[in-house]
Amino acid sequence: MNSRLKVHAALALVSLLFGANYSIAKVVMPEYMGPLGLIALRVPLTTVLFWTFHKMVGPTVTPSKKDLGRFFVSAIFGVAVNQIFFFKGISLTSPIMGSVIMTSTPIIVLIISFFLLGERITWTKSLGIILGATGAIFLVTSKGIDLSNNTFQGNLFVLVNALSYSIYLVIVKPLMAKYDALTVIKWVFFFGCFMVVPFGAGELMDVNWHQFNSSVWFSMAYIILGSTFLAYLLNMWALKHVNPSLVGYYIYLQPLFATAIAVVFRGDILTMKHILFASMIFAGVFMVGYKKKKKISP
Template sequence: MNKNVQVHAALFLVALIYGSNYSIAKEVMPAYVGPYGLIILRVVSAAIFFGVFSRLVIKEKIRGWADNLRSVACGITGIAFNQLCFFGGLNLTAPINAALLMVISPVVVLLFSALLLKERVGWKKITGIVVACLGALLLISSSHTASGTGNWLGDVLIILNATSFGLYLVLVKPLMAKYKAVTVVSRIFAVGAVIVVPFGLNQLLAPDYSAFPLTIWLAIAFMIIGVTIITYLLNTWALKYANPTLVAIYIYLQPVLAILIAVGFGKDSFTLQKALYALLIFAGVYMVSMTKQQVAKRA
């Protein structure tokens, strides 16, 4: 399979999983588990999985002070601060608000890529981001209801999450050029796990887990395996071949996929208006992916 197709397929799957997570996470928190307790379940489980897999299969270590310090920074921005802000914000605001505010992440990536990686920002890339952002804003606004106004603190936390994730995508790129994806992900989750435990330990110990229905356990399993392990692996792998802006631009697909999922369960309707807005998003993704820096050719 063509490498371009593989990269876009991986990023599409990530967008699909993340698009589902906005609604699924709200089913679990705060009724069953507090947001920070849920973060511990996700991050510590992933840290154990990646740690064991890395030691038994990959057997590769991050070398040198510069790379080790960068991996710690990635653990802070990509796991700890990112997750604390996202789930704390999603717990306070409506899913539609969170999806709306997350569209700033590619803009952050573009700025940090220009500043830290000296990546040239061409007019096609800027135009693609603007077009995709416009489509996402119109789509989300058309689905927004009066009951989804959200909480201002939650909205601020989602903005901080988007900024942190954008910075993470830029910081982790050089590490992906030198190490295997599992090696990098294993380290950043280990760093993140150490940081998040003190924040959510009380919320982790509070619930009566024996009273959880099967649907809630399945939702938790989805967030640990799908939203945490699979998405970080696919995103990190994609960064080997694509620039951070292309990875970030797929955030714009999340509201499209979220609406399609809602339609499938009879919770929303898909109109011609929404179809046109979705086409804007896909057009923006296409414009960004067609820039010269789209996918690096590797042997």
Template sequence: MKSRSYAIVALLMVQVLYGLNFTFAKIVFNDNFVGPLAFVILRVGGATILFWLVSLFLPKEKVDKKDYFKFFMAAVFGVGINMILFLKGLQLTTPIHASAIVTITPVIILVLSAIVLKEKVTKLKVLGVILALGGALALTIYGKSTRAADNVFLGNTFIFLNAIAYSIYIILIKQLSAKYHPFTFIKWLFLFGFFLVLPFGIGELNAVEWQSFTPAITFAVLFVVVGATFGTYLLNPLALTRLKASTVGVFIYLQPVIAGFFAMFMGVDTIDAIKIVAMLFIFVGVYIVSYKPKQKSV
């Protein structure tokens, strides 16, 4: 029971980090300190260094040669496609729009889990997904943001494709997390991912004027690299070892709530009755999906 509780706490931490990430990353883009493709290299490169450094202090685990291809494919969807489309999309759209579209991810994961992992989809789980989706859509449709967006339609399209890539990644690492310790495959995931994204962002990275960074921008970049990348990619697989992939996916519905509160704290959004009701729907939906009834003793 405790291990399941720890997994749920880990998932909540992931959503907090991701929820704050929408605004922090957007701040860096809006002020033109770092381009989205250069930011991808910073995220992946920084996390790669952290994962490999930490792995030096952990027991070594032998990897089957046939699984390296699985690591590579997870890197393609979970690092390369996922991060490039997310940060490029976030540059073009708003944090609230982005957090709205991300809520489609649990639906994709639920379908893939039933097809690939043969997970049982109960009526209660479907009800939880519908409640959470309804609340998330209501929250984000009525949400307002004063942040500039160059091309909302294109940005939203990139975020939607990012959600599909992330869903495939969750299914892939669900299978790997049952076989390896999270650090074993994540360090390889990011190493492969770094070489995948490097050609796309090296030009933007060379154009970054590091001396122009303010303390606030430096903090935002470090938060995205250490918290929203290293932290989330470490905690998600740990949660997957104790929870179903579809359960992990539905927690994404919390991101609009967190992103909305943080946007209000930063002065770019307001609270009203509709948003409060929407948030309640999200919390109830997440609870229903994560609820595991006690087994009756025979």
């Protein structure tokens, strides 16, 4: 398997791991553990895994002092804001709606890359941004604009999560060019620990561990090992070899996996509204990522 194919395989697996997480996380939240409590447990445990694994597989590298600020900012958007809003959002909305909203990430990445990296935006990409953003807005507000409505709150939180994750993909890229993937992710999670634990300590202390059954324990293990440790590791490795936009495009697969799992295992219902708004977002993502093939002169 060539290196390019390995990157695509890794990103496809990441999409599956994240896609399944939408339904699996709801096994735990909010019945057995609050979303903030789950994050306060998830991030420190995963941090220990990253540091231990890095110690086992190769020489460790200490980042230079001038890069610590970027690691810290990456932790804000890639761990703290990202995970707090994601798990809070998923605890309130459905796996299908949450996963579809997340597909707006490539569009947000392009906009951020335009301002921070000077990436060129063509007319086709501009139309894609408008179309995708419109679909995302319609989906978020599909149950009405009511801040007291759980579904609307959940959709809005997932959208904030998508924005945060998009910023993270752009900000962390220079670190990926300088350090190996494990060094980057372990330090990002290290700083993230100090940000999320204070928010979730209260919910974590209130957990009744004796109520956990085998399904809950399995779900907890999956959230920590599958959708965090393995998924972040593969994502970081891929980001070292390709640009942030391509990594963002693979989020396109998440709603396919998330919907299939939610319908089969949770009995969720896929409506025409979901399909219509998702199609608008997908079309927008396609237009954002579309590149004309250069004609070869005879």
